[in-house]
Amino acid sequence: MELSLATRTVAExxxxxxxxxxxxxxxxxLRERLVExxxxxxxxxxxxxxxVDFLDSTGLGVLVGAMKRLRVANGTFGLVCSxxxxxxxxxxxxxxxxxxxxxxxxxxxxxxDGSGLTS
Amino acid sequence: xxxxRLSFSPAPVHVRTARLVGVAVARRAGVAExxxxxxxxxxxxxxxxxxxxxxxxxLPDLVTVEMSDSEAYAVRVIDHAPIEASVGLAxxxxxxxxxxxxxxxxxxxxxxxxxxxGFVDDLQVRPVEDGPGTEVRMVWPVQRR
Numbered sequence: 001m002e003l004s005l006a007t008r009t010v011a012e013x014x015x016x017x018x019x020x021x022x023x024x025x026x027x028x029x030l031r032e033r034l035v036e037x038x039x040x041x042x043x044x045x046x047x048x049x050x051x052v053d054f055l056d057s058t059g060l061g062v063l064v065g066a067m068k069r070l071r072v073a074n075g076t077f078g079l080v081c082s083x084x085x086x087x088x089x090x091x092x093x094x095x096x097x098x099x100x101x102x103x104x105x106x107x108x109x110x111x112x113d114g115s116g117l118t119s
Numbered sequence: 120x121x122x123x124r125l126s127f128s129p130a131p132v133h134v135r136t137a138r139l140v141g142v143a144v145a146r147r148a149g150v151a152e153x154x155x156x157x158x159x160x161x162x163x164x165x166x167x168x169x170x171x172x173x174x175x176x177x178l179p180d181l182v183t184v185e186m187s188d189s190e191a192y193a194v195r196v197i198d199h200a201p202i203e204a205s206v207g208l209a210x211x212x213x214x215x216x217x218x219x220x221x222x223x224x225x226x227x228x229x230x231x232x233x234x235x236x237g238f239v240d241d242l243q244v245r246p247v248e249d250g251p252g253t254e255v256r257m258v259w260p261v262q263r264r
Contacts, residue, residue, distance in 0.1 A: 024167040025131040056163050057231035061223050068219060085156050092237035093230045097213040 002026075004051065005033050011109045014042040015080075019051030022059030030059065034066040043075035046108045055086055060095060067099065078108045126181040129173035134166045137184050141194060148188035149261035157238040158192075158259060164231045165196035165255040171228075172200035172253075191241075192259045199252040 003026035004019035014037055022030055037045060047063060049055070067077040078100040081087060090096040102108035123144050127133035141162035142155055150158060162184065169182040183197040211229035215221060235242060241258035 024134050057227045057234055060230050061227035064226055065223055093233045094213040095216060098217045
């Protein structure tokens with residue numbers, strides 16, 4: 001399945017919804033979009049992986065790169081993911097200790113309970 | 120014994136094809152359905168690594184994927200890059216993963232190896248017998264048909 005990318009704003013967070021396969025062929029497009037968002041001023045970025053059905057090391061590298069860029073810009077970066085196969089990938093690579101990973105957009109943005117990303 | 124051999128020019132777009140073929144042959148060979156996601160990811164990682172090495176060294180040579188199902192499902196992914204390029208494969212600890220000093224290439228290589236090692240119980244990385252290059256060999260059990 002082809003990569004799909006869509007952006008929306010939720011409670012001062014920029015949410016990038018990703019769908020399809022993120023691999024060595026499609027990951028450069030994801031990197032490009034994330035760089036564009038940060039360059040355009042987005043500082044609280046959430047990448048929603050709900051629609052992703054394949055994610056490889058190249059895609060993981062792009063996500064780490066985006067997190068580093070936002071850290072330099074005093075921003076925040078988080079992932080939304082509840083699919084067990086993807087969560088296993090984060091655990092095996094120890095990236096679950098690097099990224100804030102939330103089960104839903106509501107959890108990532110805090111949505112009233114203060115548990116979401118903070119600057 | 121059935122063997123399927125696929126060779127492709129070292130372009131990222133072909134890695135998806137290798138994954139698709141690898142999973143199709145695995146299913147046909149009798150690999151358990153619940154292992155197929157891991158097979159797909161591992162073949163993809165091994166091919167991604169081979170493509171990256173060929174591009175790094177400017178090698179136009181084809182990358183080869185060989186699948187056989189004699190007793191188990193064995194997949195060999197063969198590159199032709201200098202052998203020293205394969206040295207230094209290591210899983211990175213969490214504090215290094217997010218370090219500013221780590222290049223994107225080093226991160227992707229480390230993460231890719233962690234995925235291979237994490238998803239494949241029977242994994243070997245060894246020099247090819249003739250000329251430069253490395254063979255990544257992965258084996259999965261098959262169910263009796």
